[in-house]
Amino acid sequence: MNLKNKMLRITTVVAVVFSFIACEDDFETIGSDVLGGPGFNADLYDDAEINAFTYSPGAVQTNNLQLNLLGVYKDPLFGTQEASILSSVAMTAVNPDFGTQPVLDSVVMAIPYFSKEVTEDEETRFELDSIYGNGPIKLSVIESKFYLNSFDPETDFQKTQKYYSDMEPQVLANLGTVLYENESFLPSANAVTEYVPGIDGETDTLNLGPALRVHLKKDFFQSKILDKGGSADLLNFNSFRDYFRGVYIKADEAGNNGSMMLLNLLNTNAGITLYYKTRVADTQDVDDDGDEEELIEVRRSFKLGFGNSRVNIFDQDTPDFNDDENLFLKGGEGSLAVIDLFAGPDADGDGVSDELEHLRENNWLINEANLIFHVNRNYMTGLAEPERVYLYDINNNVMLADYVLDAQGQENNPASTSNNAHLAPLTRNENGEGLSYKVRITRHVNNVLNNDSTNVRLGLVVSQNINLVSMSAIRPQEGREATAIPVASLITPLGTVLYGPDAEDEEKRLKLNIYYTEPKN
Template sequence: MKKNNKFYMKKELKAVKKYKFLAFLTIAISLFAACEDDFSDVGSDLVNNNNFNSLLYDSSNLNAYSVKINGAQTNNFNNLLLGVYNDPVYGKMTANVVSQLSLGTTNPDFGIDPVIDSVVLSIPYYSTAVDIDDDATIYELDSVYGNGPIDLSIYRNNYYISSLDPNNDYEAQEYYTNQYNTFDQNHSSLALLEISNYTPSAQETVLIELNEDESDDTEQVFDTVRSTPSFRYHLDTEDFQEIIFDREGSSDLISNANFQNYFRGLYFKSESLSDTGTMSLLNFSNASITIYYTYSYETTQENNDGTETTVIEEDKDEFSLSFSTNFNVYENEYENVPDQEKLYLKGGSGSMAVIDLFTDQNQLDSIRELGWLVNEANLTFYVDETQVDLEDTITQPSRLFIYDINNNTVLSDYSFDISANDNNPFLSRLIHLGNLSGDNNRRYYKLRVTSLVNNIINNDSTNTKLGLTVSANVNQTNTTKGIFTNAPEELENIPVGHVLTPEGTVLYGTEENSDKKLKLEIYYTEPN
């Protein structure tokens, strides 16, 4: 994704500088003063922080480990990934799409001797307008990963997509990203469309359309219609003559239930051409296939003597197919978490981390008895420079996301973050979910969890498990069902934003003997 709002970028930079300055003073002063009071095991690790008139405690016991994600439900998504992405750590990920189509009109009447003029497939990209050049709008694409060409093919899907699951009391059917082989082995042998050396285009869509209101028998008036960039290609007219128009009047088109059993949708297949590849996020909620055709019809013409003659006239019309059920299937080279010393975060159906705060109950009870007023609490995750090229800022996710696994919800810090920006996720919730920061030797993500920690210490809130993932959009808080390995029983769902990005990183965990070890930093004030 790309940031395009200069005003908010300046505002973000000022905010980041301010918080970095305060954090620097906090750490620098804490190095020169120690807490004079003895709080046994807890108090021995306290550091005075005069800048905030508070103390720093960073020795609470916590645990963090990686969890492999084997699959995620995506048939409830409006947006889906398509393409091939090669991660320098996790290898190649292929994202294909299965789509079920619906008739715009059931039991259609195409007129007399209809002839298809063209068939157009259109799926919008996500884009931002950045400039205007004469009448043209200049766009930049969002959510595009990599710039290497790939091959794309669209096939007729042969696997029936059911809306109900007969094996689960006819509950709503769920489709998961790990069903790659099921659909890759069940499509037509001949492609409906083949695109060689494909890369997403940021060009706006320009159409010339007949203005029927302004046109007459003597003059035709055309309008230029411009729209945002889209995955827009012409499909073969003979294929859709056979699939749709030749079935006019048959039971196959009498209802969408019949049609979806007869024509089981499309399978979008991606194939890599090199070690790079490209993957993009597409808006399937606004996808369509439009069939433009010419047909004849009977009408009457009045003669000079007052009689009428039946004549055949021609006209043009269009018939649309909408995309009703769509989901991703992924193929990954990344199959297993390498070890539990590091935290492996990989989008798609990759891996995430689980974090347990205050794993020593006696330690937590001692802290609670002290009655601290928590001024600030942070979890700082350092990028493992031995596995990740720290000079590579392109493949590194700019944001992480942390959530309450037990209750499947965001943290209270997320809700209270005054930097929330619903119109620009790149600049949203920077206090709670800090950007990738630091220099090439010490890059890190700082996540503020002040409200969470304060509630655990002072309000006796339940110490919940936390999920840590990458995120394509921190404003997107909904979750989806997942299939996991090495997961706690509380973990059932993962953020949609994690599933819809291929990016990944490797972070230092709690087992490291390093100054980059994951710690919970608590800045607090003692009671009077």
């Protein structure tokens, strides 16, 4: 292909180009009208120069995550990752009335797992989703005395506060009572039956899906909550937030394996529920003795929800991979790939490579453009692999134009499928081993070649839920290659190794494939 080849600007061709761009047609649709038609050539350009390298960002902002990781994940290639959660606690009702002489029966903390019902032989059971590993962990729940600000006091409370994944030393220095401890905790797929006291005094039975469900220390909540009924500490949300600052749900290693769970602490069934007995006036004359002022014993419950301030805290190995032929991607506080397309020499020093200048002169009609990332099975044999990768604009910390052209899914549902055209799921062989990821960037490449868009640097991360498109800040540091990373990458412990553009195996090198149409000379 002669990069210096120029074609005449033909009015009809220009009209076709812009009409198809405006319609956002797929490759196949465009091809039915143009490819193979009289007066046109269809061809493939796959000689684009690409630079790509692995970058480990270090500490990342984790107090803006919709979902949170909890547990220990052991990866023989990437090392061990521990994920704990610091969360504020919020009352579901202010200035609660606990009656006379309330006494706790039990305190239960529950966080539902992602799961699905499966029916076999007329029996229904649950299968857990987004659980990585099958070994036990040490799980602790501890009172936190660290106050989580919503706004940054260093900016005179004008900007939201950022908390980073490496803040565990600060948290450990501000812990209180241990509320729960289990040296060998394992997630369970068993359904949960909950008996909830109703307003009428009767007990309601709730059949719920599997959940992380543990009993917390009663004495603590008796004095911290029930005995404080009517006090200023429980008068409103702000006073309570300062009074009971939160809980630290801490995960530690408990053996050679481990388990990592993806959780939604804002699920309606998540929280800390206090079940208690109390004495209230018999205003309904339940015992039919005509005395509506006597005190009778009833069962009640009061729920504390997890607050909007939550921080995922990571303790994560960061191996130094000295391998320029491959790209090492890891979730959490892991690593990403930084990619430059059309990265050849720039003879005139104008910031645009010679290759890109020549391609822009061709005025091609871009039918499809994609990047194929081949998995290096020499590294990944026997390892769990992420189902998706996510490509974004590192310069501006936003999704690519191709993302918004595809169907979107549900933010807080890792099983929700979307963007199968732009960010296709991992292609696997008959043994379930990953082969490649295909990322279609037709609109992005068309904008760069034909619409004078800036040829921005791209970032590639792993993801189990590409519906999360918000960004998390990377802690400022000298010489950093990126200022933010997609939230989608922070909520998975998985990693993968992909062949880069300089791989020795030419068939598996990272390439940009541009399928285009141009008029015949």
